[in-house]
Amino acid sequence: xxxxxxxxxxxxxxxxxxxxxxxxxxxxxxxxxxxxxxxxxxxxxxxxxxxxxxxxxxxxxxxxxxxxxxxxxxxxxxx
Amino acid sequence: xxxxxxxxxxxxxxxxxxxxxxxxxxxxxxxxxxxxxxxxxxxxxxxxxxxxxxxxxxxxxxxxxxxxxxxxxxxxxxxxxxxxxxxxxxxxxxxxxxxxxxxxxxxxxxxxxxxxxxxxxxxxxxxxxxxxxxxxxxxxxxxxxxxxxxxxxxxxxxxxxxxxxxxxxxxxxxxxxxxxxxxxxxxxxxxxxxxxxxxxxxxxxxxxxxxxxxxxxxxxxxxxxxxxxxxx
Numbered sequence: 001x002x003x004x005x006x007x008x009x010x011x012x013x014x015x016x017x018x019x020x021x022x023x024x025x026x027x028x029x030x031x032x033x034x035x036x037x038x039x040x041x042x043x044x045x046x047x048x049x050x051x052x053x054x055x056x057x058x059x060x061x062x063x064x065x066x067x068x069x070x071x072x073x074x075x076x077x078x079x
Numbered sequence: 080x081x082x083x084x085x086x087x088x089x090x091x092x093x094x095x096x097x098x099x100x101x102x103x104x105x106x107x108x109x110x111x112x113x114x115x116x117x118x119x120x121x122x123x124x125x126x127x128x129x130x131x132x133x134x135x136x137x138x139x140x141x142x143x144x145x146x147x148x149x150x151x152x153x154x155x156x157x158x159x160x161x162x163x164x165x166x167x168x169x170x171x172x173x174x175x176x177x178x179x180x181x182x183x184x185x186x187x188x189x190x191x192x193x194x195x196x197x198x199x200x201x202x203x204x205x206x207x208x209x210x211x212x213x214x215x216x217x218x219x220x221x222x223x224x225x226x227x228x229x230x231x232x233x234x235x236x237x238x239x240x241x242x243x244x245x246x247x248x249x250x251x252x253x254x255x256x257x258x259x260x261x262x263x264x265x266x267x268x269x270x271x272x273x274x275x276x277x278x279x280x281x282x283x284x285x286x287x288x289x290x291x292x293x294x295x296x297x298x299x300x301x302x303x304x305x306x307x308x309x310x311x
Contacts, residue, residue, distance in 0.1 A: 013227060016183050016261070065144075068137055068173065070180040071227055 001046050003058040005066055005076045008039035013071045042066055054078050080307050082108040083121040085151070087142045092128035092164060096284040099300065103288050113145040122307050123160040124151055126167025128220070128282055138181060138223045139169035148174055160204055160303065161276040165221055168278030177271055177278045178236065179228035185261025189222040194259060196244040196267045196281060197251050203274040204306035205299055206243060214251045215295040217281035224280040226262035236269060244268035244279055
């Protein structure tokens, strides 16, 4: 089974890379993009665990190492 | 008086730090490989600059799980002096010994040049000999030095006078132009509440000998040595 973890900056934390990407999008002539926040994506291949147990494991890993809770937050789903 | 310089895979300012203490100051100093855990014989532990574990994930994020870090945390909790320079500062924050985190520089560029920092406090072991308001010229060399702390942390830092260095102009004025990496409130260096752990982005070890054309880094090493010799 696979867990997909998406890490982004928290609301209110400056994202200079996101800003630069947004400026590039605008300068390419695309319209309608208000803001860009960039982040990280992790794919974890897990042993076949009960879904609830896998969720708990992934959450703990994300909190402990994949993110720095001062600046980042995460979402995950398990497939 | 004995210093220890921790060496992580990817540290690259360990030799400069060792050299300053050993050759300039003629002090006792050891390299401490990151897998070692015995720190009780040291008076001050330095986490040097560099790119521990290639800055993978986030600067300092992997190094904090090195075996030596559990000992550094214990050493700090017992009151031992811990100095984190650049990547060392980032590791101290990831390890929870100092508050805050580093974002990418506002310019998104790696910046390697001299900056000026203002000494905001001398009631801590690392700036005992500095005057409050004194301006030091030190080099920075980093891509992730844009200090961030949330509002609550920032309030605590100010209340407890934990901001020790701020980026400034040569005459000591705080301006956005002098704050090259975009650090929140111009923060260049902070200490913990107990004041025995300090992290700073600039490199004092790179300007601690007259032949290098700048000895301002000695203001920090002199302070530490002064503090430790008075303590003994």
